[in-house]
Amino acid sequence: MLPGCPTWPKELADRYRKEGCWRGETFGDMLRQRAAAHGDRIAIVSGDQRMSYAELDARADRLTAGFRKLGIQPQDRVIVQLPNIPQFFEAIFALFRLGALPVFSLPVHRKSEITYLCEFTEAVAYIIPDTDSGFDYRDLAEQVKEAAPALRHVIVAGDPGKFTALGNLYADPVSGMEGPSPGDVAFLQLSGGTTGLPKLIPRTHDDYIYSLRVSAEICSLNENSAYLAVLPVAHNYPLSSPGVLGTLYAGGRVVLARGASPDEAFPLIAEERVTITAVVPPLALIWLDAAASRRYDLSHLQVLQVGGAKFSAEAAKRVSTAMGCTLQQVYGMAEGLVNYTRLDDPEEIIVNTQGRPMSPYDEVRLVDDDDCEVASGEVGHLLTRGPYTIRGYYKAEKHNAKAFTTDGFYRTGDLARLTSAGYLVIEGRDKDQINRGGDKVAAEEVENHLLAHPGVHDAAVVAMPDEFLGERTCAFVVPYHSSSLTDAELKAFLRGRGLAAYKIPDRVEFVDSFPQTGVGKVSKKTLRELIAKKQTSLASVPK
Ligand code: J2J
Numbered sequence: 001m002l003p004g005c006p007t008w009p010k011e012l013a014d015r016y017r018k019e020g021c022w023r024g025e026t027f028g029d030m031l032r033q034r035a036a037a038h039g040d041r042i043a044i045v046s047g048d049q050r051m052s053y054a055e056l057d058a059r060a061d062r063l064t065a066g067f068r069k070l071g072i073q074p075q076d077r078v079i080v081q082l083p084n085i086p087q088f089f090e091a092i093f094a095l096f097r098l099g100a101l102p103v104f105s106l107p108v109h110r111k112s113e114i115t116y117l118c119e120f121t122e123a124v125a126y127i128i129p130d131t132d133s134g135f136d137y138r139d140l141a142e143q144v145k146e147a148a149p150a151l152r153h154v155i156v157a158g159d160p161g162k163f164t165a166l167g168n169l170y171a172d173p174v175s176g177m178e179g180p181s182p183g184d185v186a187f188l189q190l191s192g193g194t195t196g197l198p199k200l201i202p203r204t205h206d207d208y209i210y211s212l213r214v215s216a217e218i219c220s221l222n223e224n225s226a227y228l229a230v231l232p233v234a235h236n237y238p239l240s241s242p243g244v245l246g247t248l249y250a251g252g253r254v255v256l257a258r259g260a261s262p263d264e265a266f267p268l269i270a271e272e273r274v275t276i277t278a279v280v281p282p283l284a285l286i287w288l289d290a291a292a293s294r295r296y297d298l299s300h301l302q303v304l305q306v307g308g309a310k311f312s313a314e315a316a317k318r319v320s321t322a323m324g325c326t327l328q329q330v331y332g333m334a335e336g337l338v339n340y341t342r343l344d345d346p347e348e349i350i351v352n353t354q355g356r357p358m359s360p361y362d363e364v365r366l367v368d369d370d371d372c373e374v375a376s377g378e379v380g381h382l383l384t385r386g387p388y389t390i391r392g393y394y395k396a397e398k399h400n401a402k403a404f405t406t407d408g409f410y411r412t413g414d415l416a417r418l419t420s421a422g423y424l425v426i427e428g429r430d431k432d433q434i435n436r437g438g439d440k441v442a443a444e445e446v447e448n449h450l451l452a453h454p455g456v457h458d459a460a461v462v463a464m465p466d467e468f469l470g471e472r473t474c475a476f477v478v479p480y481h482s483s484s485l486t487d488a489e490l491k492a493f494l495r496g497r498g499l500a501a502y503k504i505p506d507r508v509e510f511v512d513s514f515p516q517t518g519v520g521k522v523s524k525k526t527l528r529e530l531i532a533k534k535q536t537s538l539a540s541v542p543k
Contacts, residue, residue, distance in 0.1 A: 002075055002101070002185045005202040006392030006400060009408070013183075021361060021387040022206035024182045027096035030209060030249060031057050038223060038251050044086050045272060046256040051086055053251075056093070059170065063094035064177070066169030070125070070153060074099030074180065077121040077188065079114060081105045083132045084233050084256040087157040087166060089244075091127055092187070096205075099180035102187040103200070104234040107132060108439075111143045111498025112449070116197060118148035120395070121188060126151055127166065130158030138163060143498070182206040188394055189236055189334045192440030194413060194431045196448045199403075200394040201334050208240065209249070211338065211388040214358045215242035216250040218340050219276060219303060219328070225252035226300075228268055228277035230260040231438075236334035237308055238278050262290035270297040278305035278330070280438030282469050285315055291322045301325045303343065307332060307354075308438030309470050310426050316351040329354050331426060335410055336389025337362055339424055353423035354416075362386040364424070365409060366416060379427045382416045383409035432524070434461070437469035439502045443524075446494070446503055450475060453493050455483030460514055460522050461505060464531040474531045475505035478513060485510070507531070 001007065008016070016022045034043075035057035044051040051059075072078065078095055080102040082088040092102050103121050105114060118126065126144065128137035138161040141154040154163040180186070182205045191199040219242050221227075227247040231238040233256070239245055244254045255272045257265050260283055268274060279287065284306045291298065304323050306316070307330030319327035331354035332338035339355035357364055366380030367373055374380035385408050392400040403411055413431025416424045434441040443461040450459035458478040463471040479485045487508040494504050515526040 001183070002202065002394075004395035005185050006390070007183075007204075008391055012408075016206075016210075016361065016387040019361065021210045021359070022182065023209075024206065025209045026180055026182050026184075026205040027093060027186055027209070027245075028060075028179050031060060031093050034248060034251055041223065041251065042253050043248060044089060044254050044256065046084070046086050047258075049086060056086075056089060058173075059090045060093035060097060061173040062170040063090050063166075064097040065171040065174050067094055067098055067100065067125075068174065068177075069171055070164070070169065072098060072100050072125060072153075076100045076125070077103050077123045079103045079105055079117050079121070079123045079126040080234065081107060081109060081114065081126070081128050081137065082157060082234070083107045083129055084229050084258060085129065085157060086256070087129075088233055089248075089254075091157075091166070096186055097177075097179055099184065101185060104187060104189050104239075106190070106232050106234055106500075108232075108500045108502060110500050111140060111147065113198070113498075113500055114140065114144045115147040115498070117190075117200075118144060118151050120197070121200065123148075123151060125153040125155055127155045127157070130156055130161070180205065182209075191334055191393065192433060192435075193442035193445060194433050195399060195442060196444045198442065198445070199396055199399065201390055202394045203388075203390070207336075207388040208245075211336075211358070212240055212242060212246040212249045215240065215338065215340070216246040218242075218342065218358055219246070219305075220343060221247060221250035221252055221276070223251040225250060225276060226255055226272055226274045227252060228255045228257055228265065228272070228274040230257045230265050230277060230279060230283070231308075237330065237332060241278070241305070241307070241330055241332050241338050241340075243278065262287055262294055266290070266294055266296040266298065269301055273300040275300055276303040276305065277301065278307070280308040281306055281311045281315065282437040284311065284319070285468065288315065288318050288322045298324055303328050305330050309435045310354070313351050320347075327351070331355055331424060333412060335412075337364070337384045337386065337410070337412070341423070349419075349421065349423055352425065353419060354426050356421075356423045357384075357386070359386060359388070362389070363409070364418075366418060371405065377417060377420070379415050379417045381430060382412045382414045382424070384412060385409045434463040434471050434473045436471055436473060436502055441473055441503050446473070446475065446499070446505065449494050449497055449499055450477060450490065452497070453485075453490060455479050455485040456490075458514065458522075460524060460527055462524050462528045462531065464507065464528070464535060466506075472506035473503075474507045474509060474527075476509050476511055476514065476527050476531075479510055509534075 035053040039054035185202040189201040341355040365383040415428040466472040
């Protein structure tokens, strides 16, 4: 087991095995079995390219050999920053077979995030595309290498420039290689984050495959299913709920979209006869409007999943008519627990709740500030524990003591209530995070970057309501008296530090001081109210 990864106590692990949750599978075996069962069936569609299960299996084997030749060892960490392309799958299955650990980063991450990931995980390699969406990842890699010299290899899918070409690594498969055990950590997933530095989530083969299996069952996936991946596949939601891996688990077809707009996604839904896809609420709103005016055949689409942030009931009501399919609300987290509304649930539940836990072994508690259970139907802090919810972040002992209870429940930071039918309704959040339409921004991380500016005395980042994204970010800044800071200057400063674009504050408010709570802490609640009010009064000014 990788050092620094807390795991389940023996009696619970034994129970999860005995009850058949953990079946002793690994990702490497899973692909091998699917290739044996449906070798000729198409696993991945990307543009004109169609890759069968047998091909994916063989290419992953050849890449495993290539990675090994390069010196990548079991348990080595490898940053994977690839968009929705077939090489993503070849690379991760090759790493899984080797027992090396993908560290999933998102295509939007930049120098600040990637350098941190490299350093913190002591990554030996970094896998990127050459360019994507007009951005040259080789330039980014150059900056990252300078900042993290321990990084040994930059591997490029496409034109490698001065780095190593992924395409040149495929080698003759080696036999008799001992792979990882089902209980081993398979990869590190990125947490949405609430602290200055993002936390890493260790997921084992056993626990993650269990979550895929149950998710695929709940979504009725089978060999005839086609899942359209519009969100970036490295994110936990399109990766596993049931996502691309759940689809491969079920022997279905993964269709990769390079863009999420209706003009890119709708033709794919029609041509590839897509049966299920997953979006975040702002994208759902765009699709709902577009479905009325575009004449694409969406008739094969059975399920539109919406999750990652709260989907309003008003919008939820429109899905079945506008898209001609069933809405499934998904409330999940990379740390584990995922909730789904069921496909045959009554409309009232589908529209008004964020689903119920996928597994009968998920334990969910709603508690008050003193960790005492709230009365039934009341809003409380949601705590959870179960067969696919982590017991601690990677190398984060101090933080883990706060983020988990002594009996191993994860403190989700979400405020929820349970309906009488056992469904969760998300009512808010008590974590220091802004959910920008599904993109999570840790306030403290952005504040630390702001504080690095010599003209900034203090900074507090809070959410402000937004009709489209649900929330946007507002940075309240106390400048030094002598400074003549501007909004544009601060944003440019953050960009210059290599912060991902979605973390750059949408709005900056300069103030003389911060309102305080009774105990002298910055009152973010007051700041949130302040900016919400300011927005409302601005909105009501006659034009
Ligand atoms: C309200 N808040 C939600 C929802 C997530 C499936 C689906 C989503 C994620 C994900 C995921 C929400 N309504 N429907 O990993 O497997 C907020 C909560 C939660 C946090 C987790 C999956 N769905 N959220 O979004 O790790 O605050 O995972 O704790 O990115 O998103 O974020 P993340």
